[in-house]
Amino acid sequence: MAFPKKKLQGLVAATITPMTENGEINFSVIGQYVDYLVKEQGVKNIFVNGTTGEGLSLSVSERRQVAEEWVTQGRNKLDQVVIHVGALSLKESQELAQHAAEIGADGIAVIAPFFLKPWNKDVLINFLKEVAASAPALPFYYYHIPALTGVKIRAEELLDGIQDKIPTFQGLKFSDTDLLDFGQCVDQNHHRQFSLLFGVDEQLLSGLVMGATGAVGSTYNYLGKKTNQMLEAFERKDFSSALNYQFCIQRFINFVVKLGFGVSQTKAIMTLVSGIPMGPPRLPLQKATREFTDNAEAKLKSLDFLSFTGVKDGKPVASAY
Ligand SMILES: CC(=O)N[C@H](C=O)[C@@H](O)[C@H](O)[C@H](O)CO
Ligand SMILES: CC(=O)C(=O)O
Numbered sequence: 001m002a003f004p005k006k007k008l009q010g011l012v013a014a015t016i017t018p019m020t021e022n023g024e025i026n027f028s029v030i031g032q033y034v035d036y037l038v039k040e041q042g043v044k045n046i047f048v049n050g051t052t053g054e055g056l057s058l059s060v061s062e063r064r065q066v067a068e069e070w071v072t073q074g075r076n077k078l079d080q081v082v083i084h085v086g087a088l089s090l091k092e093s094q095e096l097a098q099h100a101a102e103i104g105a106d107g108i109a110v111i112a113p114f115f116l117k118p119w120n121k122d123v124l125i126n127f128l129k130e131v132a133a134s135a136p137a138l139p140f141y142y143y144h145i146p147a148l149t150g151v152k153i154r155a156e157e158l159l160d161g162i163q164d165k166i167p168t169f170q171g172l173k174f175s176d177t178d179l180l181d182f183g184q185c186v187d188q189n190h191h192r193q194f195s196l197l198f199g200v201d202e203q204l205l206s207g208l209v210m211g212a213t214g215a216v217g218s219t220y221n222y223l224g225k226k227t228n229q230m231l232e233a234f235e236r237k238d239f240s241s242a243l244n245y246q247f248c249i250q251r252f253i254n255f256v257v258k259l260g261f262g263v264s265q266t267k268a269i270m271t272l273v274s275g276i277p278m279g280p281p282r283l284p285l286q287k288a289t290r291e292f293t294d295n296a297e298a299k300l301k302s303l304d305f306l307s308f309t310g311v312k313d314g315k316p317v318a319s320a321y
Contacts, residue, residue, distance in 0.1 A: 008080050008107065008139070008171065008195040010231070011224055012045040012216040013037055014052035016267055017066055019279035025062055029276050031073045036274050038077055041224030045214075046070060047109065047173070050084040051148065052218040052263055057282045060092050064099050071103045079106075084143060086111035090127060094134040107139040108132075109173060112151035121153050125165050132166045139170035145199070146176055156184040163192070173216045175199030179206055186211035201227070202253040205246040208234050218266045222273040223249055226305065248303060255299045256292075264288045269296050273306055 018026040018033065037043045048070045049055030049063050058066065067083045074081050083105045085096035093110060100108050110131050118124035132140040142162075144155045155172055162169045171194040174182050185196055190211075198207030201217040204227065220227055230245035256265060267278040268288035280287040300306035 006080070007193060007213070008045060008082065008141075008197070009214040010045065011043045011220045011227060012047050012080075012082065012197065012214060013041070013043045013220040013224060014047045014050045014216055014218045015070065016218075016221065016263075016270055016278050017049070017053045017055075017058065018277065019282065021279060023280070023282055025058075025066060026277070026279055027065070027069050030069045032276050033274070034070070034073045034077055036276060037221070037224065040274070041220065041222070042228050043220050043224040044077075044079040045082070046074065046078060046080075047082050047084060047216045050109070050143065050216075051145065051175075052221075052266055053084070054263060054282055054285070055084050056087070057285075060087075060095065063096055067096075067100060067105065068103050071105055081105050082107040082109055082141065084109045084111070085131065086113075086143060088113050088115050090130055093131045097131050097134040097138070101135040101138050105138065107141060107170065108135055109141040109143045111143045111145060112149045112153070114149035114151060117149075117151050118153070121157055124151065124153055124158065125162065129166050132168050136168060138168060140166055140168040141171050141173055141195070141197075142169070143173045144176060145173075148175075154178075154181050156181050156188060159185055159189060159194075169194075171195030171197060171213075173197045173199050174207075174212075175216075177203060179210055182207065182212070183210045202246075202250050204249075205230065205234065205242055208242075218263075219249070219253065221266070221270050223252070223305065252299055252303055252305060256296055259292050259295060265292055265296070268293045269300075272297055273300065 018029045020026045048067055071081050083100040085093050085108045087093040097108050110128055112124055146152045177200055195213050197214045197216045198204055198212040199216050201219040204215050230242050233241035264281045264285045265288045267281055271278045
């Protein structure tokens with residue numbers, strides 16, 4: 001097999017893990033969810049069990065089952081399924097990496113261990129290397145999210161010489177607003193075929209200008225179509241349209257950020273927009289309030305991101321733009 005199989009590019013939705021009202025994983029809606037992303041949002045890559053998927057709040061056995069269900073349901077529909085396998089325990093991470101390879105995932109990603117932390121680049125690389133080695137045929141991505149892990153080792157520094165240590169290294173998911181660091185990841189690796197994926201949805205246009213090859217984020221679940229329009233405008237060098245799209249997306253994100261925005265709220269918004277029940281989050285997260293959902297709904301409508309197109313089984317049917 002040629003390595004890498006194919007480069008990960010374009011939009012990657014960070015999937016939500018649907019749950020039932022009593023907190024169990026609701027596997028039954030994942031098939032529908034895949035179809036929704038592909039058909040309604042034009043998003044054909046997913047990032048499973050990450051921040052948005054509450055991956056670190058699931059048991060190892062649940063993580064395996066969730067990964068397997070997405071791979072199964074995504075077969076012949078999705079381009080790439082990347083599984084986040086980061087964990088505090090190296091052993092668990094290795095087990096999940098090996099499992100991702102066994103089920104036929106397209107790549108694995110790992111965050112820095114965030115309780116007992118690596119304090120320098122070499123230690124972090126050693127940890128990542130041990131995980132990557134458990135899935136030697138899978139592209140490996142580092143998931144840089146310093147605000148949540150507290151591990152502030154700069155991505156540019158980490159990437160320097162990384163392929164000598166981790167031969168399967170294929171790229172980075174960069175969830176930080178430091179465009180100097182991100183720009184230098186691009187600049188110093190322009191001759192390598194890395195996927196440098198930007199992870200701050202409200203600033204993606206800046207990431208594209210800096211050379212991002214794609215993006216991973218939570219809002220692509222329901223604003224994928226809008227964001228794809230921005231990517232297309234950028235591609236054809238229509239920067240004023242691209243900026244209009246970004247501002248439109250920013251108006252929504254800015255609005256919800258002020259109300260308090262996180263994974264719980266993402267679940268509520270996705271339920272509203274897609275009509276697929278995402279359920280509540282798991283503790284320590286708390287379900288979004290009714291007030292939040294009502295406000296978010298009004299904002300989506302006022303921005304023309306959402307319109308109700310009809311009624312089915314007594315419920316309004318929404319369609320996203
Ligand atoms: C912290 C977090 O969850 N970041 C997500 C991915 O990295 C983003 O997709 C954000 O949800 C998004 O940019 C909105 O702030
Ligand atoms: C946003 C993202 O990539 C995650 O939820 O992990």
